[in-house]
Amino acid sequence: MSPDLRKPGSVRSAAVVNAEIRALWARSGGRLSAVDEAVYQGLLVEWAAAVATAPARDGDVPDAA
Template sequence: MSPTPCPSSSVRSAADVNDDIRELWQRSGGQLSPEDEEEYQRLLVEWAAATGGSARSAV
């Protein structure tokens, strides 16, 4: 068995990830801490995977 789980089995819907992104922004009051920024970047990548797109970091 492969040590890496199949990504398709762990992909949440884009709507679920979007809810988490909205909650993060609401919880942070619009000012992301470094920890929140890490979570936000992770959520963007997860959202892109759920929508079939790609996420890029802000420049």
């Protein structure tokens, strides 16, 4: 799904976004087209947001403060 088609504010899990990133790389054979690169960059932003908003789990290392 194109990042432009998602509802603003909707958040998918980091695992789901990561799976989409892996599938993109697999489909591209490791060489992203300009369109794929744009999709990849959007997915990276989405993945980072998902990681930042995910609740901490047992075994996670807290950020150093």
